[in-house]
Amino acid sequence: GQSLEQPSEVTAVEGAIVQINCTYQTSGFYGLSWYQQHDGGAPTFLSYNGLDGLEETGRFSSFLSRSDSYGYLLLQELQMKDSASYFCAVLIYNQGGKLIFGQGTELSVKP
Amino acid sequence: ETGVTQTPRHLVMGMTNKKSLKCEQHLGHNAMYWYKQSAKKPLELMFVYSLEERVENNSVPSRFSPECPNSSHLFLHLHTLQPEDSALYLCASSQDRSGRAKTGELFFGEGSRLTVL
Numbered sequence: 735g736q737s738l739e740q741p742s743e744v745t746a747v748e749g750a751i752v753q754i755n756c757t758y759q760t761s762g763f764y765g766l767s768w769y770q771q772h773d774g775g776a777p778t779f780l781s782y783n784g785l786d787g788l789e790e791t792g793r794f795s796s797f798l799s800r801s802d803s804y805g806y807l808l809l810q811e812l813q814m815k816d817s818a819s820y821f822c823a824v825l826i827y828n829q830g831g832k833l834i835f836g837q838g839t840e841l842s843v844k845p
Numbered sequence: 846e847t848g849v850t851q852t853p854r855h856l857v858m859g860m861t862n863k864k865s866l867k868c869e870q871h872l873g874h875n876a877m878y879w880y881k882q883s884a885k886k887p888l889e890l891m892f893v894y895s896l897e898e899r900v901e902n903n904s905v906p907s908r909f910s911p912e913c914p915n916s917s918h919l920f921l922h923l924h925t926l927q928p929e930d931s932a933l934y935l936c937a938s939s940q941d942r943s944g945r946a947k948t949g950e951l952f953f954g955e956g957s958r959l960t961v962l
Contacts, residue, residue, distance in 0.1 A: 738887070767949035776847050776955045777888070777935070782948040821888070825949035832901070833949050835888040 736760035738822055738836035745842045746812055754807045754839045756822035764825040766798050766805045767833070772818045780807070780820075809841075817843045848872040851936050851954035858926065859962050866921040866957045868936030875941055877919040878951065879911060882933040894919060895941075926961045933958050 738758045746752040756766065765784035771777040783789050783798035783805060795808040809816055819838040826832050849870045858864050870877065879891040893901040894913040908930075910922040919936055937951040 742885070765949060774955070776849070776953040777951075778847065778953070779950045782950065784948070823888075823949060832890065832893075833951060834890075837885065837887045 736763075736824065736826060736834045738824065738834065740820075740822055740836040740839045742837070743840045743842070745844065747844050748812055748814060750812050751808065751810045752812060752841065754809075754820050754822075754841070756805045756807075756836055758803050758805075758822075758824055758836075760824050760826055760834070762827040764827070766796070767823045767825060768794075768796050768807045769821045769823060769835075770818050771821065771838070777821065812843050814843050814845070817841060847952050847954065849936060849938055849952050849954035851934075851957050853957055854955065855958045855960075857960045857962065858923070860926060860928075862926075863922070863924040865923065866934055866936075866959075868919040868921075868954055870917055870919075870936075870938040870952070872938055872940075872952060874938040874952070875916055876939045877913060877916075878937040878939075879919065879921050880935040880937060880953075882935055882956070888935065892921075923959075926959075928961050931959055931961045 740756050767782045768780040769777040770780050781796040788797045793810045798805040819840050821835050821838045823833050823835045852867045876895045878893050881889045890903050891905045892911045897913050908925050912920040933956040935956045937953045939951045
């Protein structure tokens with residue numbers, strides 16, 4: 735089967751940098767995605783890593799290391815609006831592609 | 846606004862009721878999904894439709910019955926539910942089965958919050 739592990743909660747202050755880790759156990763997958771979900775809102779796609787290495791999109795970066803079965807989402811210059819839940823998800827080969835989610839990390843940004 | 850609209854946003858029903866959740870996507874996508882989100886648990890994939898054909902049923906109890914009449918609309922029919930079925934039900938769409946260009950990019954609606962009494 736497949737499983738993903740993330741910390742359940744992370745707290746940081748405005749302006750800081752925070753890293754949310756994701757470790758996974760899965761056999762064969764296309765890549766690792768990250769989603770953001772504000773309380774009461776829809777999960778929204780943030781980034782995707784199909785290859786090992788770092789992908790940067792503005793204040794957010796995402797990293798994947800297949801050899802370590804590990805990835806992370808890096809948020810820089812934290813803002814209060816970044817307070818949300820963040821989910822990692824692997825896109826597995828099964829039946830043409832299936833997205834398996836982690837349980838999510840609740841990020842609280844303090845003033 | 847994600848281009849995926851779900852109704853109703855909130856639903857309270859008894860265990861003997863029959864109700865339906867509706868999802869509509871305005872993105873011209875070919876695949877649609879139902880996910881269940883319970884507190885402190887990962888999003889659980891329930892059903893996948895690709896080009897209006899159901900391609901996956903993730904061992905979901907028969908009291909949940911999906912319907913996809915066309916590529917823009919998806920329903921989840923509910924009957925004789927249990928209190929443990931109370932959760933946020935999320936609909937999502939993608940350009941193809943794997944998300945756009947196999948990036949795992951899904952577009953989610955804001956969900957229907959279901960409470961079963």
